[in-house]
Structure formats: structure tokens, C-alpha cells
Amino acid sequence: MTTTTAELETLAAAAAAAAPIWRGSDAATRASWLRAAADALDAHIDELVVIADEETRLGETRLRGEVGRTTGQLRLFATVVEEGSYLELTVDDADPSATPPRPELRRMLTGVGPVAVFSASNFPFAFSVAGGDTASALAAGNPVIVKAHSGHPRLSERTATIVAEALVAAGAPEGSLALVEGREAGNALVQHPVIQAAGFTGSLGGGRALFDLASGRPDPIPFYGELGSVNPVVITPTAIAARGDALAQGLVGSFTLGVGQFCTKPGVVFIPAGAGFEDLVAGFATGSAGGPLLTDRITAAFPEGIEHLEADPSVSVVAQGLPVEAGAARPVVLSTDAAAVAARPETLLEECFGPVTLLVRYSSDEELLTALRAVPGSLTGTLHSEPGDDVADVLAVLERKVGRVLFAGWPTGVAVTWSQHHGGPWPATTSLHTSVGATAIRRFLRPVTFQDAPESLLPDVLRDASLAALPHRRNGVLQVP
Amino acid sequence: MTTTTAELETLAAAAAAAAPIWRGSDAATRASWLRAAADALDAHIDELVVIADEETRLGETRLRGEVGRTTGQLRLFATVVEEGSYLELTVDDADPSATPPRPELRRMLTGVGPVAVFSASNFPFAFSVAGGDTASALAAGNPVIVKAHSGHPRLSERTATIVAEALVAAGAPEGSLALVEGREAGNALVQHPVIQAAGFTGSLGGGRALFDLASGRPDPIPFYGELGSVNPVVITPTAIAARGDALAQGLVGSFTLGVGQFCTKPGVVFIPAGAGFEDLVAGFATGSAGGPLLTDRITAAFPEGIEHLEADPSVSVVAQGLPVEAGAARPVVLSTDAAAVAARPETLLEECFGPVTLLVRYSSDEELLTALRAVPGSLTGTLHSEPGDDVADVLAVLERKVGRVLFAGWPTGVAVTWSQHHGGPWPATTSLHTSVGATAIRRFLRPVTFQDAPESLLPDVLRDASLAALPHRRNGVLQVP
Incomplete structure (x- = not known):
């Protein structure tokens, strides 16, 4: 199966339409969507593990464990969204006495827009359709279009169907998660104007080619690739x-x-x-x-x-x-x-x-x-x-x-926690960010600052009432509720 | 004046030698170096403004104000370094009962390495040799090599001399700040293996060309460019x-x-x-x-x-x-x-x-x-x-x-504060980061995580005694001293 250009256009349009809804969703809602995706994977674990073992030969024990890691990632990011530090809420009050006078500034991070995720061969769950890149991109408030790995096409399709249906059933918009197949579709995906960032796990050669496409766009986008490591x-x-x-x-x-x-x-x-x-x-x-x-x-x-x-x-x-x-x-x-x-x-x-x-x-x-x-x-x-x-x-x-x-340990085994860093100098990764752990969400966010905004025109999270309940910095001082 | 290849090699080697010293400097020391640079600019303001006015015709009032902004930026980043949030200190304690058992992980941000800064024509102080990109790169713990703007070569040389001497006098290593001149030297700089990131303010054409060089390296580096904006x-x-x-x-x-x-x-x-x-x-x-x-x-x-x-x-x-x-x-x-x-x-x-x-x-x-x-x-x-x-x-x-x-305001005038965001979608900037304000420091940092490290082998800031005095997250909970 190869996704055609016309099909990609349809999927991209749906992602673009879903983006403002994801971006505007409040923490409780977005967290519930992530948990609904996790619950659906858990509910279908038997069926999914059978397909995965047929396609990857990784064995039932490993694959069941990997589903657990995958749902754990989705649930961790639900917690990250609820905790709120990822928004980097920052307020500087106006100072009319300063030279020059200072306006009021309120800064937050917000979803960058639809994200492309290129899934990995060696983690058919945890770094594929509903894996860490997808979980962190959704948590940041962005729809995702996944390029399926050719090594596990049936699993990719089934996982995408289960998760996409679960998201919609939980109230998320159509277009929240979609799948494309085939190398040409992947190349077109990373160059598509709707796509604002990409996550990738795979080979040095394949990753470099996609990095070059992302960087060569008329409007370059960040490409977060994990390409290879001798450890x-x-x-x-x-x-x-x-x-x-x-x-x-x-x-x-x-x-x-x-x-x-x-x-x-x-x-x-x-x-x-x-x-x-x-x-x-x-x-x-x-x-x-x-x-x-x-x-x-x-x-x-x-x-x-x-x-x-x-x-x-x-x-x-x-x-x-x-x-x-x-x-x-x-x-x-x-x-x-x-x-x-x-x-x-x-x-x-x-x-x-x-x-x-x-x-x-x-x-x-x-x-x-x-x-x-x-x-x-x-x-x-x-x-x-x-x-x-x-x-x-x-x-x-x-x-x-x-x-x-x-x-005094061994590097295999990567705990998915707040402190984890899974990245390194080129060619380990293409960026200064992690693909595993809570801070992976930072890859799919962009800052926006509001200057002298009337409270009624501010995003909810930047209003004083919301700030009181969220970690934020005010006039340089970090405050934890 | 054009910097030769041999001269660039000498400057790059000095920056590489200075990098571990900057990276390893403690907060008080690094902040004192930044303030020494600011003090030196203040002390030479009369001389510098005369040169700047001859070369840019911006007038004494504007230029004196811009020196104030420049020294203000250096001092703001000294405060940012002392405050410590920029380190993103994060600890997850070991959990032997988890499945699989969790190791202890301690994460921090650290300097990425020597940074190239391409200075702007329109801010001969605030976005040139000792401007915002340089201040944030130094604050992150990195030596800087500046490409002088051809519009104000004498000012660039004089500023670089004053600041480099002030840094060394304050105890910073030789090689902390250097200057290169000429387009060819700039192109070589952004491609030099020692350089780990670049900041740029200038035209769309010039910025795109340098972005392409940075992205096209065998080991691509982040290129933080501000290229143009119709506002x-x-x-x-x-x-x-x-x-x-x-x-x-x-x-x-x-x-x-x-x-x-x-x-x-x-x-x-x-x-x-x-x-x-x-x-x-x-x-x-x-x-x-x-x-x-x-x-x-x-x-x-x-x-x-x-x-x-x-x-x-x-x-x-x-x-x-x-x-x-x-x-x-x-x-x-x-x-x-x-x-x-x-x-x-x-x-x-x-x-x-x-x-x-x-x-x-x-x-x-x-x-x-x-x-x-x-x-x-x-x-x-x-x-x-x-x-x-x-x-x-x-x-x-x-x-x-x-x-x-x-x-209800006008966009000219950019307050240099914690909440400022000076960046935007392409072509405004090439990245999801700001070039003005406290968070500009994030561009020149990379994460590193230590797993099960004996305390004696941890960087100072990640030891429990240091954590008690710094903002950090422990087991998911943000803590402010």
C-alpha cells in the first residue's frame, strides 16, 4: 500500500483542521484524549501483539512489555500536560517607570502545528504509530501524521485505526491521527506545507535524507531525528x-x-x-x-x-x-x-x-x-x-x-521519566532535544508572547486566575502553586 | 580586513580550549564575567558611541541608549545564570520496585560548545559583537566567535578588544570572545567543526545561505537566524x-x-x-x-x-x-x-x-x-x-x-525581560526560539543525563547539596528554594 498524493492532501487538510482544536484544548481534555488512546491499546493488546510478532519476530514477552511502555508514555504525557510546567508560563508586569517604559508581557508555549512522525523498525509500538514521538506531539497540542514503517505495515494500520477511533470516541476531532505508507509519501509528508515539525527514528542514511528535505523546504521545519549510536x-x-x-x-x-x-x-x-x-x-x-x-x-x-x-x-x-x-x-x-x-x-x-x-x-x-x-x-x-x-x-x-x-550499569533499557535524555551529538540525534522522557514535548511547541493584552483576549492559561493554579514565573520569580 | 583560514584555525582552537572552562564555571564566576563585560562597555561608552555614529549614522542619543540595552542584556543574563532555572535540573530517584526497575537519573543542561554569532547592521551594539546572541551564548557557558558586520568594522574591532580584555581581566580564559571579518570567513566559521551553534540577525538571503551551510555540514548544527519581518x-x-x-x-x-x-x-x-x-x-x-x-x-x-x-x-x-x-x-x-x-x-x-x-x-x-x-x-x-x-x-x-x-501599542521597542519572545514562523526566524529575552539562553544549551552516578562524579549543580539552593524538579515535582 502506498499513500497517493491525493490521499496525503486529504489527510493534511484534516490535520490542519484538527490543529486549532488540539491547540485550544484544555489540560483535562487533552489528558483525557491521551489516556483514551492508552486505554484502547491496552484493550487490544492481545490482537496487536499477535500481529506485531508475525511482523517483527520480537516475541510475545518483549512485545507485551513494549505495549506497556507505550501506554505508559501516553499516560506520562497526560500527567505532563496536567502539571503545566511545559507551558513555560511567564509574566512580566508593566513598569511605566522603566526607561523605556515596559509593557506587560505574558509568554507561553503552544502547539507548533501538525507533526510528521516516522516510525521505527525496532520499536513497533513504543516508537511507531502511537509511540513516544506521537505521544509528545499530541501532548503538545498537535495532530500527527505517521509514516508507517515498512517492517510492520499491518500493525501500523491496525494501531492507527484503534488509536484514531479511540481519540474521536473521546471527543477529539477527526484528523487527530493519520497514517501514510510508502517512501514517496514519507518524502512528500516532511515537505508538506501543513507539517510544522517531524520526529524520526531510524538509520543514518534515511534520517539524513529526510533531514535534508526538511531543511531544504522554502520554509524549513525542525527535524528531530535519532539516527544511530555505538554507545x-x-x-x-x-x-x-x-x-x-x-x-x-x-x-x-x-x-x-x-x-x-x-x-x-x-x-x-x-x-x-x-x-x-x-x-x-x-x-x-x-x-x-x-x-x-x-x-x-x-x-x-x-x-x-x-x-x-x-x-x-x-x-x-x-x-x-x-x-x-x-x-x-x-x-x-x-x-x-x-x-x-x-x-x-x-x-x-x-x-x-x-x-x-x-x-x-x-x-x-x-x-x-x-x-x-x-x-x-x-x-x-x-x-x-x-x-x-x-x-x-x-x-x-x-x-x-x-x-x-x-x-556501573548497561545502556539498554531507557526509563521513561522526567529526567531521561535520549539524544546526543550528531549522528545520535539531529537536535539538542530528547525523544524519550517528559521533555520530549518541547520539540513540538513554539513560544508566543502577548503584550498589553486585555484579559478577555488572553488565552485561558495566561489569565491571572489560571496562573494561580499553574507553575509560572512572574517578574523573574518562579512560582509553584 | 579579512580573516584568513589560518587565523580562523587559531581562533577556533582557542575557543575550543576555552569551552571546558566556560562550561565548568560556577554561577557566581560566570555571572561576574558577564558583568565585567558590561562594566567595560559602560566605561568606554563615549569612545564607542563616536565610532558607532561615524559608521552607522544612527545618532548619539539612539546609540547611547543602545549601549545601555547591551549592558542591560549582559547583566540580565548574569541574573539568569545565578537564578539557575536555565539548567533545568531534574532528578528521578531510583525505584527498584518498578517494572523494569528504575535507575536514578539526574538531568541538566550544559553549554553546547563554541558559538558563532553573526552580527546585525541595524544594532551595532545590542545585536553585534557583545549583543544578545553573544550574551546568551556566554551565559550558557560557551565561548563566542563573532562575524563582524561589514557596516561597522571599526566598532566591531574596538568592542571585541574591550570585551575580550575585560573577560580575561576578570579571570575568563583567552579565547572567550574573538572576531572574524569577511564573508568567506563567515562561511568558514559556520562550517567549522569546533562551532556547535550559530546565531544570526540579518537579511533573508544572507541568513538562508548560512542556514543552508549549517544544515549541510557533515554534522549539522542549529542555526538560530532572524531573517526578516513585515510586522x-x-x-x-x-x-x-x-x-x-x-x-x-x-x-x-x-x-x-x-x-x-x-x-x-x-x-x-x-x-x-x-x-x-x-x-x-x-x-x-x-x-x-x-x-x-x-x-x-x-x-x-x-x-x-x-x-x-x-x-x-x-x-x-x-x-x-x-x-x-x-x-x-x-x-x-x-x-x-x-x-x-x-x-x-x-x-x-x-x-x-x-x-x-x-x-x-x-x-x-x-x-x-x-x-x-x-x-x-x-x-x-x-x-x-x-x-x-x-x-x-x-x-x-x-x-x-x-x-x-x-x-493597542506599536511593535518597535523590544523589552529585554523574562517573558519576551522575539521570533516567529519562517522567515521571521529559522527556529522555535527567541533571540531576545531570558529564554534566548536555551539555544546554546544541550541536555545531559547522569544515570546512577556516584555523587563524587556528578557535576556540582546536580549534587543534592546544590539542588537544595536551586530550582529543580524531583520525582516530577517542581521545587523552588
């Missing part, structure tokens, strides 16, 4: 001495989780040379299970990525996981050294989707830091150290490379 | 009946202020047909004074813009201001009708720099709304109405077109 991990000698076994087991668990298809998979692990860590990892990796990847095309591409790495003379195979049937990906641990990584980062630090990780031996702090500086921008960076280790330099580099710095 | 004004029949004289006088004062060279100049004014407002405006406009524009080139281009408008068959001249000498711009009021504007918006609604405004007659609400919808994105939109007027539809259109909606 560096640094392990110190003392950490291996203290808990080498646990670290090796944790690493194998993390890089094989979901058959290595998480955007936060630890793809490159800096380890001290000569500490025996490769053997420890091999011990756990040889017992690890692979499986089919999301699609036949992705599964077929997996060995090519490995071969590309193995072609480098510095790379050797540390271990392979349990044998798999044809059409499945077998876990692989590779190793190289820091000097090779520093010399050939383009080859050795390219993201490789699937259950593979690259151990990088370092022999000195200087070698480690040089190689670490060659790592491309990533979503996460992890440090395993012990008290007493001097890690200041490593942390200083990591903090500039990534959006989330983890200590 | 629509809508006047209702009842407003003219109630205070037509005052409105005509106010309009003439606003569009001729600073010889019509403000980015918020009211360039298009929707007026009811047959209400006699053109005659009222003519009465004040014929006595209005013009003058030389910023440069000879801009002055020479002014009549061309007028001729371009007059070539439209719908346009007539309502009034001209007092005669001027050769090499100066004479104020002009033109008029047309709403149907012509709706039919030929590209011709009639192009921004025209200098003391000219276009009155647009409307005969019905429908005509007004149709023409208003054709107005390009603008910084401001102004409504002059009376209680009882039904202005809901007009306001709904204005609020989507502009970043600041004014009531």
Missing part, C-alpha cells in the same frame, strides 16, 4: 579486578538483548589490555542465543556488517554464540586495539545493527582517551570504574560525546 | 473612530523610528476602507523626518524597494515626509487594497527596509482575514481594537503568524 563503554582495570565476571555477563546480556536491535546496544567496549576480560566475555558469549532479526533483509545484512569489521587486519573473533538456524543472527564478539580504532574510526566505529560488539583493548590512559575521542556522537556512554580510579578525563570526553552517562 | 498591524473601524488621530500619529512615529530600520517596524497596516485613516496618516507623515540609512548601499537601495511596490497597479502614494538631502531616505506611506495583497503577496508583502509602510484597505472581515493569511511569518503582530469588537478570528490568524501579539 561506548569504558571499563577500568580495577573494575575488572573487582567484578570481571559480572561485567562480562552483563555485557553479553546487554548486547544480545532483543537480538542486539536496541538503539542503546553497547557496540564498542574499551577494556584494559592483558586483564583477561576477553576470555571472561567469551565464556558467557559462547552460551548466548541469537535469533532472527526484525526482517529478512536486516538478517541478511548482519553477516555483511561483521565481515566488514573482520576485514580490518586488527580485528579478531573473540567468541560466537550458540549456533542458529538459517535466517537468524548468531551473536559475535570481536576485538581490536585502541590504536586501530584511533587510526580507522570510520571502519571500526560504524554502527552494526544486531548481536555484535567490539572489544577495544587499551594499554594506557592516553591510548584510551585518543580512541574515545574518535567515537562518534552517541545516545549513551557507560563507565565501569571503582572508587579511587581517576576517571575525570574519561568522563570529560564521554559527557561531550553522549546524552546519557551511565555508571 | 502586520490590524486596525478596526471602531478603533479609528475612538482614537484615529492617536493611531495615525503612533503609526508614523513607529515606522519612521530609527529611520525605519528596526526589525519590528510596522510594514503593513490593515485599515478599514472609507474610514478616513489614510488622510489622518498623511497629516502626520508629511511632517515626519527621514535621514541617511545605515550605509550608502542601503540608502541607495531604498528607492528601489519603493519603486518595486509602486509598480503594482493597486499601489498609490498616500504621503511623503519632509524633503531630505541627497543620500538620505524620505519617509513614504503607500496604500493598496486587501484583494491585491491576497492576489500578489510576494510583491506587496516583501520586507522593505527603511521608513516606508503600506496601508492595506479592507472592506469586510472576510477580505481582511484572506489578506492576513497571506502575510509571511513575522516577529510581531499588532491589533488595535475596542472592547466589543469581535476579533477572535483575527487573533487566531495573528497568533499563528507571529511570535509576539501586541494590543
